[in-house]
Amino acid sequence: MTVSQAHFCDALLDPAQPVPDGLTDGNGRPTTRRFNVYRNNVVVSLTDALATGFPVITRVLGRENINGLARLYLCDNPPDSPLMIRFGKNFPDFLSNLPQLAHLGYLGDVARLELALRRSYHAADSEAIDPATLGKMSPERLMDCRVTLAPAANVLRSNWPIHGIWRFNTEQNAPKPVPVAQDVLITRPGFDPVPYALPPGAATWLAALWQGETIGAAYDLALDDHPRFDLSAPLALLLSGQALISLTPKD
Amino acid sequence: MGDGGRPLAQLRSLSERFPISVHGVGLSIGGESPLDEAHLDRLAHLVGWLKPASFSEHLAWSTHGGAFFNDLLPLPYTADTLNRVAAHIDQVQERLGRRMLLENPSSYLAFDTSTWSETDFLAELCRRTGCGLLLDVNNVFVSATNLGTSPQAYIDAYPLHEVGEIHVGGHDEDADDAGAPLLIDNHGAPVIDPVWRLLDIVLERTGPKPVLVEWDNDVPDWPVLGAEAERAQAALSRVQA
Numbered sequence: 001m002t003v004s005q006a007h008f009c010d011a012l013l014d015p016a017q018p019v020p021d022g023l024t025d026g027n028g029r030p031t032t033r034r035f036n037v038y039r040n041n042v043v044v045s046l047t048d049a050l051a052t053g054f055p056v057i058t059r060v061l062g063r064e065n066i067n068g069l070a071r072l073y074l075c076d077n078p079p080d081s082p083l084m085i086r087f088g089k090n091f092p093d094f095l096s097n098l099p100q101l102a103h104l105g106y107l108g109d110v111a112r113l114e115l116a117l118r119r120s121y122h123a124a125d126s127e128a129i130d131p132a133t134l135g136k137m138s139p140e141r142l143m144d145c146r147v148t149l150a151p152a153a154n155v156l157r158s159n160w161p162i163h164g165i166w167r168f169n170t171e172q173n174a175p176k177p178v179p180v181a182q183d184v185l186i187t188r189p190g191f192d193p194v195p196y197a198l199p200p201g202a203a204t205w206l207a208a209l210w211q212g213e214t215i216g217a218a219y220d221l222a223l224d225d226h227p228r229f230d231l232s233a234p235l236a237l238l239l240s241g242q243a244l245i246s247l248t249p250k251d
Numbered sequence: 252m253g254d255g256g257r258p259l260a261q262l263r264s265l266s267e268r269f270p271i272s273v274h275g276v277g278l279s280i281g282g283e284s285p286l287d288e289a290h291l292d293r294l295a296h297l298v299g300w301l302k303p304a305s306f307s308e309h310l311a312w313s314t315h316g317g318a319f320f321n322d323l324l325p326l327p328y329t330a331d332t333l334n335r336v337a338a339h340i341d342q343v344q345e346r347l348g349r350r351m352l353l354e355n356p357s358s359y360l361a362f363d364t365s366t367w368s369e370t371d372f373l374a375e376l377c378r379r380t381g382c383g384l385l386l387d388v389n390n391v392f393v394s395a396t397n398l399g400t401s402p403q404a405y406i407d408a409y410p411l412h413e414v415g416e417i418h419v420g421g422h423d424e425d426a427d428d429a430g431a432p433l434l435i436d437n438h439g440a441p442v443i444d445p446v447w448r449l450l451d452i453v454l455e456r457t458g459p460k461p462v463l464v465e466w467d468n469d470v471p472d473w474p475v476l477g478a479e480a481e482r483a484q485a486a487l488s489r490v491q492a
Contacts (some may be wrong), residue, residue: 003362005282005312006315008315009318022364024361024362025398025431026397026398029427029428029429030428030429033427033433034427034433035359035360037359038324038325041322045322079321080318081289081290082278082287082321084321122253122255122256123254151254152256188256191256192257
């Protein structure tokens with residue numbers, strides 16, 4: 001009989017299903033172990049891709065647990081594109097919603113950080129403005145500018161110390177994370193994305209810039225959010241991270 | 252296939268010094284579903300700026316119902332499959348504006364419904380679409396062992412005049428339900444001597460062709476990998492002399 005690809009797929013993802021009829025070893029003997037080569041290739045290669053794409057999550061939970069979680073994740077979230085560099089986009093939500101992991105509430109946001117770092121790594125290249133440009137402008141004129149940020153830049157907000165957890169699991173001698181909310185800016189000066197923990201209010205300022213507000217209007221919004229917000233630190237991060245690619249006066 | 256960053260910078264830099272062979276694993280040319288247009292567009296963009304020396308894909312499928320399985324899945328060799336694969340190859344060649352090469356798969360099982368031999372099937376695809384072939388001699392050895400046929404007979408029946416590139420690689424050894432050897436193409440081990448001998452047999456008939464050593468799992472230190480590349484170069488030198 002004809003084995004349709006739909007039928008082949010069903011048996012591929014569910015080891016409890018029998019091997020489809022119509023497959024042969026060339027001599028009419030059972031083909032279970034032969035079909036299992038494909039089953040194994042699919043699960044092992046996608047589990048490896050998940051572990052490679054989320055190294056901190058894998059370190060926190062251990063490879064054995066990732067192997068088990070990957071099987072569960074793949075049932076409802078097989079890759080929807082041949083681009084493996086994008087695989088795992090639903091993994092943060094999956095981790096957040098899994099009852100067995102409810103006691104590790106930070107996992108979802110840490111996975112979001114890892115996903116954002118990977119996106120930044122593969123994002124389009126861009127040319128940053130010369131920081132000296134800012135020095136030549138009056139503060140009033142600067143506050144009236146809109147900005148374009150690099151495709152490799154990104155901001156994440158979290159109620160968990162995601163930057164501290166990320167550092168603790170990627171750097172030697174990093175301090176133990178303390179339980180605070182942390183917002184993170186990712187920039188990519190050169191080829192390697194770097195996450196920075198942001199001071200209070202900075203994520204509001206950056207989000208407003210992304211929405212097309214001027215530097216000054218975004219500053220007012222950040223002050224509403226955090227009265228002691230200081231513009232200079234996040235602006236310096238954007239400049240040193242080569243994340244500011246253009247300044248356009250409002251009028 | 253990303254938008255920028257280190258991978259593309261490295262590729263650009265390599266392409267300034269070496270001819271590049273682009274080898275796809277994601278087109279699902281044997282798929283029952285239509286080709287993924289977005290993926291084809293990305294590929295056309297890449298081929299457009301990179302201007303590689305060759306582009307190749309596999310006689311296999313990997314996507315169904317919108318899900319990508321990250322493996323090269325097998326096809327029955329029937330008239331239906333032939334029509335579908337030929338139409339997909341036509342579409343790819345038209346979109347890329349160039350001839351592509353198609354690679355023979357590693358087979359772990361066969362289909363009762365197959366009415367063509369793999370070699371005749373590949374020859375007919377070349378005749379219909381004008382595509383060329385990528386001959387993976389490790390896949391020939393793996394499939395022949397797994398299906399109880401002869402690698403030499405496969406090479407004798409294969410349309411060698413269509414070959415534009417050759418692959419060698421290592422495989423793993425397991426056993427099937429009946430205890431018969433089941434070889435698994437894993438690109439994670441040295442090329443075995445019988446596969447090197449097949450390479451010699453093929454090169455004697457085709458003359459020099461680009462040869463790739465595929466080792467992308469458990470990649471060893473450079474001296475080990477370099478020795479494999481030197482052995483491939485030695486095989487080429489023997490037919491160049």
